[in-house]
Amino acid sequence: MLKSMALQLQSQLSGLDIDVSVEEIEKRLDSLINKYKVSEDEAKRTVKNYFLNKNNPSGFRTLDSELVKINDIKTEGRWIDIHAKVVQLWDNEHESISQVGLIGDETGVIKFVSWARSNLPKVQENKSYEFKNLVTDFWNGRYSLKMNQNSQIIELDEDKDIEVGTTEVEMIGAVVSIQEGSGLIKRCPVCNRALINESCGEHGSVEGKSDIRVKAVFDDGKQAHDILLNAEVTEKITGITLKKAEKASVFEGGIVDEIKSALLGRYFKVKGPKLGRYVLVDEIIRCDLKGELNGILGRF
Ligand SMILES: [Zn+2]
Known part of the structure; x- marks a missing residue:
């Protein structure tokens, strides 16, 4: 069986002007499949890529990457292409990282990292792209995608805009921690990224526009979730408007203290799409009275 796979690969490679012995191909397939328990398809791809790269004197990697959906990413170290929207x-x-965040397609979302040294074009939130030659990675129980020097990013036309599939979450629990980055923040007027020390990672020193948000940890009794409240939702549940936050910002931590006293240790029912590790809360209701809380819990 390995022999026939090897022969098949050999003929594919010779079609690309690469001459390799069947024995050498077979040895690599054997090691991947029998020693490292890699699937046959994956082993074939890996061996093919190995010889393609080895025999490419220009140094530019010719890759045999495959167009996949996010939900189908179940192997690490695999070269893939995807069509996705920056969520x-x-x-x-980190200076070594150019951009980090979430991209999504109809089947789900996944974290991506673009390294500074790869010099790839910057992507923007809510825009859809064709991403080529990314490598899958696996860490802490989750898959992610790494962009590198061989990757390509091509913006898709608006009519090819991608609808991102998300999971709607509804849960009852308590806010157990208010995270750093909550309260009044400044965003870059060009790319909307939160500024760090009044500077955007991409656009340098800019006149930031104000925004408020809450990043918190929410415990539903079974597990902790990271939740994110935008300005509108924050105002609804805390009564803190952007105007008020801007006035109060002269007192260090003033707004954060107010957010804490409104949310910390209190019970809520929250609802919203889960994107990667964050639940983007679009509805939050206080569960004040014990009876009310029990009433809601009773319906589950
Ligand atoms: Zn910017």
């Missing part, structure tokens, strides 16, 4: 760009304080 969220995360705050990034």
Whole structure:
């Protein structure tokens, strides 16, 4: 069986002007399949890529990457292409990273990292792209995608805009922690990224526009969830308007203290789409009275 796979690969490679012995191909397939328990398809792809790269004197990697859906990413170290929309760009304080965040397609969302040294074009939130030659990675029980020097990012036309499939979450529990980055923040007027030390990672020193948000940890009794409240939702549940936050910002921590006293240790029912590790809360209702809480719990 390995022999016939090897022969097949050999003929594919010779079609690309690469001459390799069947024995050498077979040895690599054997090691991947029998020693490292890699699937046959994956082993074939890996061996093919190995010889393609080895025999490419220009140094430019010719890759045999495959167009996949996010939900189908179940192997690490695999070269893939995907069509996805940038759902969220995360705050990034690491110099080695150009951009980090979430991209999504109809089947789900996945974290991506673009390294500074790869010099790839920057992506923008809510825009759809064709991403080519990304590598899958696996860490802490989750898959992610790494962009690298061989990756390509091509913006898709608006009529090819991608609808991101999300999971709607509804849960009851308590806010157990208010995270750093909550309260009054400044965003870059160009890319909307939160500024760090009044500077955007991409656009440098800019006149930021104000925004308020809450990043918190929500415990539903079974597990902790990261939740994110935008300005509108924050105002609804805390009564803190952007105007008020801007006035209060002269007192260090003033707004954060107010957010804490409104939310911390209190019970809520929250609802919203789960994107990666964050639940983007679009509805939050206080569960004040014991009876009310029991009433809601009773319906579950
Ligand atoms: Zn910016």
